Amino acid sequence: MLVPAMSHYPLFLSLSLITVLMPGSAVLMTLSTALTRDRKASVYAIAGLICGSCITCAAAMLGGAALLASVEASALRALELASVGVLAYLAVRAWRAAPLPAMQDQPQRRVLRRIFVSGLMLQCVNPYLLVYVMATWPQFLDRAQPLPLQLLALLGLHALVTLGVHSGYAALAHRACRWLGGRGGALQMRRFGALAYLGFGASLALRLVGG
Template sequence: MDSGLYLIFLATTVMLIMVPGPSAITAASQGASQPQGKAFFGVLGIACADVLYFSLSATGIASLIIASATLFALIKWVGVAYLLYLGLSAIFSNAGPINLSREQKTSRPGKLFYQGLIVQLANPKALLYFSALLPQFIDPAEPVLLQLLIMGASCLLADLLVYSAFSYMGNHLARKQLKAWVVNAINKTAGLTLIATGIRIAMMEVKN
């Protein structure tokens, strides 16, 4: 695999992950409300969702999903409903799923992992991204499987590092003894961001 092409792929992927979205907000909120060792399970859930989308794209199944309007619509609307639920919970509930608070409440690792996994799976943009991206960086003259393994491992590592950074930032903000109105404003902003993302996904169409 050409090193220059690989670096472009890696930089593009990292920049995409660094753009704040539902998964970044989830990682930050878990970092704020959980001990850092426990919060990592949420990050791992997000990364596993991306691994699944990457694998689907690499095996060509993603193209079949995107080609099927019914199947894609099902994925899209489940994702929209879940994101709207998270956003509304954050806005109207003091104990919503996106809650930056100084008080740490230890949750089960499985619950944190599941939340991270579902939030990321609820956004089919990742599926579209990998489906569009991978063919641009694969050299058919080189072993394709090896190239996919390298890119897949790179995506996994980038996910773990970037979302762990979001988790740490959430923990740092929560420990800063923020006033109640500031915490409330952050929660409301996070909720509105999730709702806006859900609306954007609802408006998303696949062009044939």
């Protein structure tokens, strides 16, 4: 058998679903993008988050554990500091963002590319995702079978769960846009998103200081 046993799929999918559903910076980005941008921007945000998640998950399985063991806690701390920096950047960008109609005055590709890269960066420096993968994914691997295809299977399943969950969040947020309406509502949501990003970053920074 070249992929994880079929009996492992339900447990892995359930674990991934619970993890992806939990409120965090990735969910916040999906919601804030959907509430303040159009559906195409939401697609780019979710694509960036999925790509970043796959990169982090693959790195964790292929060498993240060995790296962290070789440098003790310093690598994880550096990743956490990078995560604080990305959250601070997203907070500043959300606070200073122009009103929604102004997106039409900017090069559409540039805006969408920036949204994709933001999602990618957010997940690439997500310390919680790294720890989660290293703590749980090895249990679903059969050491007697080729590991690359098993890893691809797990990555594919996790990506599908992420796509489904975040698409659901985005759909709900787009519906909420109808209730908010107008530039004033969009502005308030951007400000709320900025403060939420700052809250996540401050919480992680305080934990680093306390640790």
